[in-house]
Amino acid sequence: MSGFDRRSFLKASMGAAALGAISACAQARNSSMGLTTKAKGQSVMGLVVPKMDEVRVGLIGVGERGTGYISHFSNIEGARITAICDTDPLTIERAKGILAKLGRTDVAFYGQNKESYLELLARPDVDIVVIATPWDWHHPMAKAAMLAGKHAFVEVPMALTVEHLWDLVNTAEATQRNCMMMENVNYGREELMVLNMVRQGLFGELLHAEAAYIHELRWQMKEIERKTGSWRTYMHTRYNGNIYPTHGLGPVSQYMNINRGDRFDYLTSASSPALGRAAYAKREFPADHERNSLKYIHGDINTSLIKTVKGRTIMVQHDTTTPRPYSRHNLIQGTNGVFAGFPNRIALEQGGSGSYHDWDYDMDKWFKQYDHPLWTRMGQEAEKNGGHGGMDFLMCWRMIYCLRNAEPLDQDVYDGAAWSAVLPLSVASVADRSNSKDFPDFTRGAWQTGKPLGIVR
CATH class of the missing domain: 3.40.50.720 (NAD(P)-binding Rossmann-like Domain)
Incomplete structure (x- = not known):
């Protein structure tokens, strides 16, 4: 080797070694934080299992x-x-x-x-x-x-x-x-319609979403021996974060193709004071009742902000304590306009009814044009069989349909993992002065080539 070549080779080798060390450190850090694990099998993205007659x-x-x-x-x-x-x-x-x-x-x-x-x-x-x-x-x-x-x-x-x-x-x-x-809200009529609108480009390029579970449930604290409150009440003594994020988050994640072209990158979270549960217990139970001895640490209102790899934002809220009307927000904002739920309303720059400065609350014409084919086919049957307006039945029907016809499910293990991860990550962020916490890539990179959920017919 000439002197120049030797120097170049040594310099390059040292650089490669340094990069290797940095990569090894990053991998070790990610592993210790639960951001990566070694694969123990093949990806199940788009998994199709043998057709089942029954x-x-x-x-x-x-x-x-x-x-x-x-x-x-x-x-x-x-x-x-x-x-x-x-x-x-x-x-x-x-x-x-x-x-x-x-x-x-x-x-x-x-x-x-x-x-x-x-x-x-x-x-x-x-x-x-x-x-x-x-x-x-x-x-x-x-x-x-x-x-x-x-x-x-x-x-x-x-x-x-x-x-x-x-x-x-x-x-x-x-x-x-x-x-x-089983995120049933993905099968609600409004959520399916908005997914269809998004797929047809009605809102332009997507920028931001808002999701929530706002549902006053203090009354469940009176369920002592059985029913949901007999165990769920204690979640407010164990965690301070967003303990129930997926009802609002599931649909907006499908709008944004999370794990199928984009993914959650990191999250920051903040909680209000935890006052409502203790006040309710003091008002509704005897002073010596067990509900009055519990230490409720879960903030009455938690607000988390997710940043995606593509730079889009998702606000996720949780509140099952304060006296207020039910809402999942279900807001999706794009470069051409916005849809928001509770109540349903829409505003578009192009293709809307009137000025985008005013909300259009008349949903009949939008349902007529954009009702999801799955709801068009099964909506009456779903409403007849019930379950949160039919979404529960439709979810179950769709699960069985996919298994009987050897089709991939609409939601997979990666979706469930990403949406559920908001709980532990928000708890960690709240405890760390709202500093951001990275999401694991449960797909191990497969999100980059994952096929977006189509409009099934």
């Missing part, structure tokens, strides 16, 4: 949320409930009564102890498992279902920690089984 359903948890699934799956062609598990005897008796009215006496029941769900998972006549239990059980039950060869359908949120979310992603990839978080 989908045999096992239900774990048929209480306040899960009881609706008994009727829904009993009224969907090609679906058959074969087993149910719940540890509450009263809930089991109610489920048996519902099935008896439907003429079903051949369903197996489990629930002697907290591990009885494993007996249900061992059954060969269960293809999918629907999990509607308290949140702490979502991760272990979904993981066990996939390891047993079943497809897991989990109520929201999918898991409570980044570590557990990664575990579900890794298990889905290793087993090649679906793990779908």
Whole structure:
């Protein structure tokens, strides 16, 4: 080598070594923060499983949320409930009564102890498992279902920690089984219409979205022995952040093609003081009641701001404590205009009705032009079968349809993980003076080539 070449070679080698060290440090940092894990299987983005002529359903948890699934799956062609598990005897008796009215006496029941769900998972006549239990059980039950060869359908949120979310992603990839978080709001008529509007470019290039779960639920604190408040009340003593982000976030994420061309980059979060729950307990319970001894730390109102890799922004709010009307916001802003929900309204620079300085509240003409084909086909059936205006039934129908026709599900494990990650990341940000927290890339880069959710027909 000439002197110049040697110097160039050494300089380049040193540079490469430095870059390698930086990369190794970055990988170590990301690994320690739960931002990356080593893949244990193939990606399940767009997973298609063999066609099922009949989908045999096992239900774990048929209480306040899960009881609706008994009727829904009993009224969907090609679906058959074969087993149910719940540890509450009263809930089991109610489920048996519902099935008896439907003429079903051949369903197996489990629930002697907290591990009885494993007996249900061992059954060969269960293809999918629907999990509607308290949140702490979502991760272990979904993981066990996939390891047993079943497809897991989990109520929201999918898991409570980044570590557990990664575990579900890794298990889905290793087993090649679906793990779908059942975000029912994605199947609401308005949300489906807005998705159709976005896909047709009505709002121009997307810039910003707003999502929320604003739902006064203090009354659940009076549910002591059973029902949702018997366990959900304690979430306000364990976490200070956004503990329930996905109802508003799911639809706007689909509008923005999150995990399918863009992804969440980082989040910052702030909480108001936690005053409402303690005040309610003092007013509604005796002074020596257990509800008055709890330390409520969850801020009454949490506001989180997400930045995407493409630079777009999403505001996500949570409030189940203050006295105010229900709202999920459901706002999507683009370069040509905006749609906002609660109440539904629209303003466009081009193609709208009148000036974009004024809201157009007349939705009939917009539904007539942009109603989603899925709602056009199944809307009446969904409304007849009910469940939050039909969205619950339509979600279940669509799950069964995809499995029976060998089509990928509308939501996958990466969606559930990203949307659910707002909970632990917001808690970490609030505790750290609202400093930003990075989102893991649960897709391991596959978001860059992921196919956006189409307008299914």
